[in-house]
Amino acid sequence: MTPLITLADINAAAARIAGQVDRTPFLHSATLSEVTGADIWLKFENLQFTASFKQRGALNRLLGLTEDERARGVIAVSAGNHAQGIAYHAGKLGIPATIVMPTSTPAIKANRTRDFGAEVILTGRDFAEATAAIPALVEERGLTFIHPYDDDVVIAGQGTVGLEMLTDQPDLDVLVVAIGGGGLISGIAVAARGLAPGIEIVGVQSERFPGMAHHFGHWPVPAGPGVSIAEGIAVIEPGRRTRDYVGTHVDRIEVVSEALIENAIALLLQIEKTLVEGAGAAGLAAVLAQPERYRGRKVGLVLCGGNIDNRLLTAILQRQLAREGRLIRLRADLSDQAGALASVCAEIGALSGNINAVTHDRAFGEIAARSARVEFEIEVPEPEAAERILARLGELGLNPSRF
Incomplete structure (x- = not known):
């Protein structure tokens, strides 16, 4: 096996990219600590200019190019964050950049990558299919391929996240880091083993893309085609090089549900007033999934990205309200006469129900003539409050039910 990078390589990367990448805050969360029972510290990589840690590795790699490689340009494949990191810093360095992205990439990521001056090629349903287009483009255009994670120089750049975390809080007990291809956790793990050899390092994957966990026998089901709310870590096949780092340095890999990732996104927005994408919330989701593993321990979480589509965020927040019982749907049977609907709406409003939508049906289903079935979406x-509304509509003889 080719020797792995060391703490010295990460220190060198930190010196190389200093002043060109933000040293993001690493802050204590009193409320999340109370919620989880752990001592929670958050690394706000979502506050980078490109809203992701990815620009660290991208810049470190770009700075190592020869003059000839710079002149010919670079190419990368990415679901978005690596793309933006390459595009942004290549633009600042005057290096032509071509970015290949899956067609499922959120528009916010593709558009921002174009805004940084890169050529964006959308192809393939997922990361694997998009990657398949790279060799032909490299051959045709003479470009230098910059891999998003299977590259030691990129890994060294990502490791500066862990360097900063352990410089700020050297007594951390555990680091919880999202895994897609594995570049971030590989770099952080090298930094952590160099600075705090006894620290526990935990990787996190979505149950829909548990490729690294499956590879190491931590999860029985392999990754398969599909979609995930955490598209930044939706990688079917983990990196070959990063497997060496994970196998050497990482203690275990947790797999979390999509619902828990959604919950973590909502909690971070509500409690910390910070916006993260699915990958950025994966670490908190792991703590929420198994709080007993982290209770009383000082836990470092990386909010690794904040690029999330507005429509997806809206859906997440609505689904969170539904899970909390604060957004409900119910149906009731009314007499089909003037004022009946207005009267029921008034009853709902009097009990603090805010009606978002109403569907009024006179014709379909098992409804008696001169009757109507009404469905409400209520916040x-x-x-x-929902139980009080149901009870009141029952008292009025409206046969209410939730659905």
């Missing part, structure tokens, strides 16, 4: 301040 309530707390779950108990």
